[in-house]
Amino acid sequence: MTDSEEYTLDDEIVARARIHAREVVSENGLAVDLSSLEWEVSARAQRRAGACRWHANRGVATIVLARRAYERYEWPAFAGVVRHELVHAWEFQQFGESGHGERFREQAAALEAPRYCEAFTEPRYVLRCLTADCDWHAKRHRASKPVKSPDQYRCGVCGGSYEVEHAESGRTWTTASGYGGAKAALADEW
Template sequence: MISTRAQRTAGATKYDPANGEITISLASISLAWDAFEQHGWEQFSSTVRHELIHAWQYHEFGEADHGRTFDRWTDMLNTTQHCERFKSPNWWLICEECGGQLPRFQRSKVVKQPENYSCGDCGGSLRVEEATE
């Protein structure tokens, strides 16, 4: 499946527990080509292997994450736990307490009203900064 809305990742794996269907979505062709041109075949093919691990997790366990079952396959499949971002965000959410930074690509509710949300790691207040890239 090809997504025309993907902005921060080159791929995603989804599982429908109702019918057991596992779908691996790759970013739109233009974004996929941008990722390929920016990072090369090795990085982009690593993303595909990364998503295949998630597909295996869904098949075997009905859920997927980047935990221990994921980690045990990364070396064997020559991939990483987190794929490199291939598009710069438009905004950064920054925690005032722990300094954590989360990229944001769309003007979502949390970008518009960060005072209504808190950091998922420490509960601190959030502020929004426009990305400079």
């Protein structure tokens, strides 16, 4: 950078993540080739604090970190996200694939990395089972098909019907027409 350029928040995120990655690799013997690791920051991510993409043709893993998560988490929690994504990078580099299976769980536990990261934004929609003795629920950030047409889908646990709640307004619906009605009624508040 030249004297006239300023460091951005994204520069800070990448710098801290790289430093932490070097520490994790050197202190724990994690076999990640840091020279085959790229870093990006997403200003758009709303659900995932991090992601790791594998570019098999180049043998490079790209760790993408969410700016909003960095702004909302304290550093120890965000460092956990970095370690989580490093485990994915390790799996990609060593095995050509990655998931959240046993191999991932073992390596994540060794690095004290969370298996899943806490949400850093509130969902726009909450799906809840209507069966009395079932407590299944799911959170959604986008108006996906199960949000727009809940009568076409079933509870993920008991197979019963569910309702969708627009989290901000509390308005609920169980059908596609109910979704349309809620959206029309809320208008600008949607």
